[in-house]
Amino acid sequence: MSPEAGGAPAGGDGSIAVAAIDLGATSGRVMLGIVHPGAPARLELHEARRFPNVLGEREGHLSWDVDALWEHIRAGLVAAGELARQMDLEGISSIGIDSWAVDYALVGPDGTRIGEVIAYRDARTDGVADSVARTVPRERQFALTGIAQQPFNTLYQLAADDRLAGLPEGSHLLMVPDLVAFLLTGQRCTEITNASSTGMLEAAAPVWSPELLAAARVPERTAPDAAASGNAGGSGAAGIDPSVLAPLVAPGEQIGTVLPDLAAELGIGEVPVIAAASHDTASAVVAVPAPEDGPVAYISSGTWSLIGLELSAPITTEAAREAGFTSERGVDGTFRFLKNVAGMWLVSESIRQWEEDGAHVELDGLLAAAAAVPGGQFRIDPTDPQFLAPGRMADRVAAAAEVLSGDQEFPRTPAQLVRCILESLAQTYRDELHAACRLARQPLPERLHVVGGGSRNALLNQLTADALGIEMIAGPMEATALGNVAVQARALGAIADVPGAMRAAVRASVTLETFAPTLP
Template sequence: MTGPGTTADGGAAASGAPRSLAGASVAVAAVDLGATSGRVMLGLVEDGRISLLPAHRFENRLEQRDGHLSWDIGALWAEIRHGLAQASVLARDQGLPGLSSIGVDSWAVDYGIVGPGGEQAGEVIAYRDHRTDGVADALAARVPRERQFALTGIAQQPFNTLYQLAAEDRLTGLPAGSGVLLVPDLVGLLLTGERRTERTNASTTGALLASGDGWASELLDAAGVDPALLAPLIAPGEQLGTVRPGLARELGIGEVPVVAVGSHDTASAVLAVPAREEDAPVAFISSGTWSLIGLELRAPVLDEAAREAGFTNEGGVDGTVRFLKNVSGMWLVSEAIRQWEEDGARVELEGLLAAAAHAPADRFRIDPTDPAFLAPGRMADRVRAAATVLSGDDRSPSTPAELVRCILESLAETYRDELTAACRLARAPLPHRLHVVGGGSRNALLNQLTADALGVEVVAGPMEATALGNVAVQARALGAIGQEPGGIRAVIRESTELEVFAPRG
């Protein structure tokens, strides 16, 4: 899936690249937007290492607007501007002249509509909104699900951008020059005035060809979407533009380059997996509230068995493919804790995990992929009701520690089953090492249980994988990280402390 802006060996192409700062210490700003919070991180790149400093953190909230669950892009934009100004101050505090570039990543699939002058036209409706109910089935009547997957390689989730666009009632009658931009590309427009669609995020829409070479016109036609609304593609490492002069003066940051990064946050996170060449195909879990588990491949897996198994093929940095499945992660534990706290208990996660580590093993199991666990509310009660007894006299977990142990053991076995399935579908051997990145990489008990279930080594870290991947692409585009294959991951290994969990028994 190598495309413009990348070379076959995984290096960034020279076209569209910012001015080289090879050998220099650089400071770049990573704007990282999540579905519940956002942040601006300062990345310092010096002597083959990356260090991160938080410049600004902020909440991201959903609101009902015009009858739809929507994002407050205006509030996010104000927070981003403040964060960039703070990042520039932090850079100067480190003895550097300021920021050398900016990169933006976010959650996937959601978009904004912009007018001919780049003005926002209406709200940015969230993927959790109910407007797509039934749309996937209606579109499948026009283009069968098998055909959709063969074209795009993307699992047909009801919130996919394709289905959101098919449900969209604001596209008719738009003036000439209007467009649709995914959230990080919308931020890029606000920064630079330029419209592009970054490839890794475009791959999640369900409307991009699996080759990454262009849009699936057959699907856009079926959804009633004019392809002219979609901006030209841009690859990670290419320069989107420079900060608009007026904005640069307002923020005191200079007209610095804005570099396209892996703007789908998972693309940036997986780029920061500290794998070595011998790990190929790289097995990973991007672990947090949800767990994205799979393999990094050089080509998509497009057969019907992959679709039926619920796997998806998302575009990665440097033409890679993330062949993965989204399964439940620490959502079950965090929701159980919320119930206990609502019931008046004081619960501290670290202590709860320590108690779970000493709870009896292999007493109960649940199926963490059961849709019954998707909704919030009274999670501990639902886990108890669903638990299957493996041993002992109790009919369900009787203490918080036992319940958490049940959840984590069940998750570890799910990770084993899904990674095994990914390897079977990709016709790849089971890797001898699994990398866990993101916030869940700090969960030592789950990491050890996963190593035991799979019988392979688990390497945990980095926790700040998304920000590191964002910074690394910018640094490579600036020449502060070499172009050689594996160069970014070598720098990540030098920049982070990793913890290794060997399988027991």
């Protein structure tokens, strides 16, 4: 059995177990990671608990049900501890957390959450980016942070957040994984890979930008006692007070230990909570199984695809901004120079339309049928904003398809349409990797690694290899959880603290598939 799916139970060889809390925008899970000693170490994953993550309307905003998530996380940690003991281990040795980016909670001085965790899809940020840009132009924002200016960036969410005007002194903003760490340990911090996604952290050094904090001019105070409270939230003239932002920590640092009463309730002991690369993409890039030599090029592939390079310094040029690239902080001082482009969203939404119309569609069969369709007939631009919203995706793709060859006016069968989507994605990956290399002044690498759920799509992998003319290395599928586990393992001393050791452990733990280009 593949180590990703859960290999042989750990024995008495010095193996340890850690818990990886991995939260996505549609579902979450608690994974048990077993770390076997060795040079390199070997990792295996076992799912302890999987649970939904559901958006809903709360207090007038589209928000996350973090209370339900917390209950699921607690149950998952109980299950992880029990699973570890079933494998003849004493229990879990540490906990790490990763999640999606940009969203946050506000926590009062007494530890009570103030309001809901409002989702990045909420409409409150409509037009806010333009408002902030009137104070700090977009070019200046990018030069300071290197972060692409998405309308849902935390900076813009805060500028639209009327709760800041009434925050009591001692309140803090905590990103989603930092909120979970606080609930586990009582310690308040901000892990830097997620902090960099906010649009407020400087690229030159991991510090908050006073210029951008001041530009997020929050609404005027409305609470009757705000003036007397020494309000930490600031006002329309003051922007965001830096005291709202919790201290920064780096991946691998210990945040704290599980609170005694909670540890007793969960049966896991007062184990350390270690800062993983809490931005889920940062964790996924940790698990890119690249060799030590040469540049690291990757696609973190799923509903969306994040394609780029791992660099030692950010790129904050105007050319990078205009091309839509971003420089997010990674582990060990690295930067993820990447662009977010369309992924399997186009296929999954098309399948949803066909099923709503009464068809029964299985993805594996659909991909096999698409592989048999002659290529080069149709093309779309998968980055076109018309494809962002859900609903009747197959119809929209067919209507937008440009005819390259043949006598049909548009893709008429599901197989033709999926072939069109995948060929278009492969061409987009080619264009964006070439753009990344050009902006980074690097040659095209010899190989491109694809990790995440999309790594299982053999047809897309082959089409991408053909489009780029370089090897595609597919796997691991569970990159986010493996990266989370690897950072914890290194912090505990189970993986050597030397360059390349975490990736060597990943390479020793998973089976990879290579797709060589077949076209001249």
